[in-house]
Amino acid sequence: MEQEKTLTSQIKNRKRIDITPSNYLSKFKLLIVCILLVSIIFDVYLILCFRISFLTIGLMLITTVPAIMVTILLKKSAKATSLKGDTIIFNSLDNKSSVTSIRSIRKIRSKTALGIQWTRLSYMLDGVPRSAVILNRIANSRMNPELTLRKALEINKKKANHKPGPVAAN
Numbered sequence: 001m002e003q004e005k006t007l008t009s010q011i012k013n014r015k016r017i018d019i020t021p022s023n024y025l026s027k028f029k030l031l032i033v034c035i036l037l038v039s040i041i042f043d044v045y046l047i048l049c050f051r052i053s054f055l056t057i058g059l060m061l062i063t064t065v066p067a068i069m070v071t072i073l074l075k076k077s078a079k080a081t082s083l084k085g086d087t088i089i090f091n092s093l094d095n096k097s098s099v100t101s102i103r104s105i106r107k108i109r110s111k112t113a114l115g116i117q118w119t120r121l122s123y124m125l126d127g128v129p130r131s132a133v134i135l136n137r138i139a140n141s142r143m144n145p146e147l148t149l150r151k152a153l154e155i156n157k158k159k160a161n162h163k164p165g166p167v168a169a170n
Contacts, residue, residue: 008151011156014084016083019148038067043063078093078134079091087101105121107120107121110145117144120132120134
């Protein structure tokens with residue numbers, strides 16, 4: 001409850017809220033390297049133990065192709081995310097930053113498996129639909145990205161719907 005009040009006051013006071021930690025992208029680069037390294041080590045192990053045959057080539061493809069596809073997907077969509085007022089700031093692995101309104105978020109979906117929360121944001125930027133992925137371990141996270149973004153959207157919609165009354169000239 002206290003954390004929700006703090007979050008609400010930070011959003012209303014337009015303070016920067018880091019949804020992902022400051023070293024998020026460097027950890028993500030390390031994760032991508034580890035995935036590829038494990039795949040390569042497994043392929044070398046197959047070649048050394050079973051020699052080259054159609055079976056080993058097939059097993060190598062079964063392990064290598066998904067590993068490459070996962071790393072490409074993560075490299076494209078992994079973004080460090082921050083909120084400041086009614087804007088959301090995305091920093092990607094290729095050092096490109098983008099800033100958009102919190103109102104441009106269309107969907108926020110989260111899935112949890114093996115203690116890792118996978119949050120996917122769908123948003124519009126310059127009329128083009130885009131998406132971002134936030135991965136975090138539940139044990140280490142100080143805030144839930146989905147709940148934080150939903151709270152910011154809720155506060156922002158209340159602020160946007162607050163219209164002044166009619167002005168009467170006397």
